[in-house]
Amino acid sequence: MVKIEDYNNDYENKWCPGCGNFGILDAMKDALSNLGIPPQKLLIVSGIGQAAKTPHFLKCNMFHTLHGRALPVATGAKLANHELTILVNSGDGDCYGEGGNHFLNAVRRNLDITLLVHNNKVYGLTKGQASPTSDVGFVTPLQPGGVIAESFNPLTIALHLGAGFVARGFSNNRKHLSKLIQDGMKHKGFSLIDIQQPCVTYNKINTHGWFKQRVYDLYESDYPADNLEQAVLLAQEWGDKIPIGIIYKKEKPAFHEKIAALKQGPLVSRKYDAANIQAILSNA
Ligand SMILES: Cc1ncc(C[n+]2csc(CCOP(=O)(O)OP(=O)(O)O)c2C)c(N)n1
Ligand code: SF4
Structure with missing residues (x-):
């Protein structure tokens, strides 16, 4: 039996108090112990950023690589040992910006890995510049007049590229996020879980309270998650109501198969x- 404590280590954590990353870390440990995956059977790959530090705080095998390059490293590891369970932790800047090309191709390949993107809609580690998922009008020290480029929607992109598991989580809803991670890891093939993660220091708009007022749980609805056209529409719902849960799920052969x-x-x-x-x- 695997316990949550089996994943604990004593590496010093310097995330800001209240950072959404803490909820994601807790949900990961809960999911991994519930799935009964022992630390020695797990590889976590990450790039650079606050999100990418996550594997430092779990006792497991890890590969902390270059900015934006977690997915190519995970691809190599999966092809060398396709029996290994692989998780990737990445930020919105790391995954959709610097690593954007790798994101597109990892989805197309349908590698059997689970990608957790800590989406705080900002570059946290480098002090608050806009990321690809920042909303139009978002003001930062580098974009004082507000962001003018359209926001990147990873869910619709992944759906259009044929992803078989597309989901959105919220870092503060830990039990829900744990279930989502478990479902993503049980899915054979590429699983994208884009996690809304408040950055309490550099994003004063999309706060914990802002999300709490808006998120609603797809697990509690009769949404079937098996219709691509419906999924594409739902993936675009953003504003007064924000769905969290599995947006789309379809089994198909994984890359290594x-x-x-x-x-x-x-x-x-x-x-x-x-x-x-x-x-x-x-x-x-
Ligand atoms: C090649 C390269 N370019 C730029 C940087 C600087 N850099 C480090 S982290 C980062 C952004 C991280 O943002 P995100 O992935 O959203 O993670 P967060 O810190 O918000 O969790 C940047 C631009 C770098 N380390 N390497
Ligand atoms: S800067 Fe933002 S993302 Fe980074 S640790 Fe602080 S709250 Fe978290």
């Missing part, structure tokens, strides 16, 4: 000599 060379088991468990590398390649 389509690679002939991986059918006889993970690459890491093979013995390598010149002859068998040739055999693996000729199988591909």
